[in-house]
Amino acid sequence: MPGSTTSRARLVQLLAPAVEATGHDLEDVSVSPAGKRRVVRVVVDKDGGITLDDVADVSRVVSELLDTAEEEEPDLLGGAYVLEVSSPGVDRPLTAPRHWRRSVGRLVKATLADGSVVTGRLRSADELEVLLDVDGDERTLLLAELVSGAVQVEFSRPGASLDPDADDPDDPDDPDDPDDPDDQEVDA
Secondary structure (H helix, E strand, O other), X not given: OOOHHHHHHHHHHHHXXXXXXXXXXXXXXXXXXXXXXXXXXXXXXXXXXXXXXXXXXXXXXXXXXXXXXXXXXXXXXXXXXEEEEEOOOOOOOOOOHHHHHOOOOOEEEEEEOXXXXXXXXXXXXXXXXXXXEEOOEEEXXXXXXXXXXXXXXXXXXXXXXXXXXXXXXXXXXXXXXXXXXXXXOOOO
């Protein structure tokens, strides 16, 4: 296989502008051997998360770019490859301001430079700091103070109903909505 560090750096250089042009952030690229082929894994994200349509769009752009690059640089991937495009998993470390911003509302664990660990609900985040609700108290942390951060898996987030039949005020088809003129009975 071509030098993996060189290939990865070259792939990031090649793919980042094209992925960004689709409105997504290139989070990671990796190449690993799989028999006689290589598996190229491309991880992308954007504010609001990505959809299957986003994955399809990015896949098309990246595939065309890799095919063209392979013709010009045959050693880039070393031949046949399989492309996988996905979003980052919940276990992705929070390393950039955009990762923190995209996790607003989630329960996060933050490790600070002094070795202390703070767990709280992420209320806001910008390029310099994050605001956590820690047991009802707000705590502002500078991103420069943070060594690492991770979203904590929750099986029941506050405000999220576990009852699939619960009333949703934004559901236009709710048969019990008293404000919906189509649901009101009329005496004949």
